[in-house]
Amino acid sequence: MSAAGAVPEPGLAGLDARPAIAAGMRLQWEAAQDAHVLLYPEGMVKLNPSAGAIMSRCDGQRTVADIVADIERTYDLSGLATDVRAFVALALQRGWLEQAT
């Protein structure tokens, strides 16, 4: 077992990036797990509510700024930009999301 190496710090995603669920992956709501799950070949990630809220908005159309605004509106919160950008950067690095072109 030797695929995992040292992981560089992913940083923050740009506010104008348009992330989409990566090709070959699928995000869906699983009632049995009461969570969004990300499905990929021979594996899955069960997302916590925050990650699920972000990932479910990554449709390749909306920018990160749009996603931040939408989540802040939906949950009546503010100041989430840094958290969302950090998560999107991490998800891009892990290959869960990709940049729409």
Add this chain to the structure above:
Amino acid sequence: MTAPSPASSVATGPPPQGAPEAGAAPEKSPAVGPPLWLLLELTYRCPLHCVFCYNPTDMPRTGAELGTAEWLRVLREARAAGAVQLGLSGGEPLVREDLEELVREAHGLGFYINLITSGVGLTEARIATLKAAGLDHIQLSFQDSTRQMNDFLSSTRTFELKSQVAGLIRAHGYPMVLNVVLHRLNIDHVGEILRMAERMGAQYVELANTQYYGWAWLNRAQLLPTREQLQRAEAVTQAFRERVGARMKIYFVVPDYFETRPKACMNGLGSVFLAVAPDGTAMPCHAARMLPGLNLPSVRTASIRNIWYDSPAFNRFRGEGWMKEPCRSCPERGRDFGGCRCQAYLLTGDPDNADPVCELSPHHGQVVAAVAASAAAAAATGGGTERPLIFRDHRVSIDITAGPAGGGA
């Protein structure tokens, strides 16, 4: 809303060879979760006769294959019970003419569908239909990159066909995922295998060492690589990784005989994985048929929910109550669950013992001896094989099971 962390938990479905996933962590909940990973072994029929196949050695004794309507019912029941990852394998699943119909139903139900195939039988027309039906992923298994070796290992000419199939897979927009089973006779070709994978445009390559169950168990003395072979192969793989970078992800799974701790087999039996054999036998791991006294339930007579939650077979190895020393009091038992039950049974005669791969097991000497025997045999024969390999076909299978030794178990 708190700062998002990536995931509350990661459940990695147990693929046959256990591809590692960074950050994978089994949930440590005493409650029984859903059977997240469903593997349907649609048929034992297979055009290949691989020496390392883990299908049971008593193949002809197993009953008739389930029909289409029965597999459809299994899919619906399993999905209702929370299954979400679906593996379709065999034998060779493409032998089933209703594969497309099963994929269509599974997709409609919301499964993520993985096809595990040798590629024999995958035509342009079939892959197009499978794609339209909602197939998510294809894993192509390859035995070796040299045709001579490939033909030798699978008793049939399939190398060129697989290269064509790889082209079809790419052309239909699937990631090209290659699974290569390594053993003593091909592990020295790992550099060549990786170069070929690169030519085929493979994005993921799993170099999985044979697990010693079923047919591979019978051939273990011929298939177990030596430590030197393994180290060379790892060095070659590492150099290749550095050259190709992120273009190709390569997993190298060391055979557990060379480890000092066992793998967390299936995240513990009965925790996430449910396999159904061609005849409808439900199993907590694909090799579980060998375990004595398990009395495996059948989907012909019981529902998936009933099998998963209530059957004695699926409850047999849940929790820690079944464990013996040294596992019972070991601080690591929550991490590896005592390793593989089938390996414990094969090597010690008792499935409740620690997997003897663990150096804390009093039976660990057997694993050490097997590795030493492999080195000695390789030295004596110049790396070749001193005993004829047993190929998987029905005739040999009958010979084995008819004998007083009773299937090597």
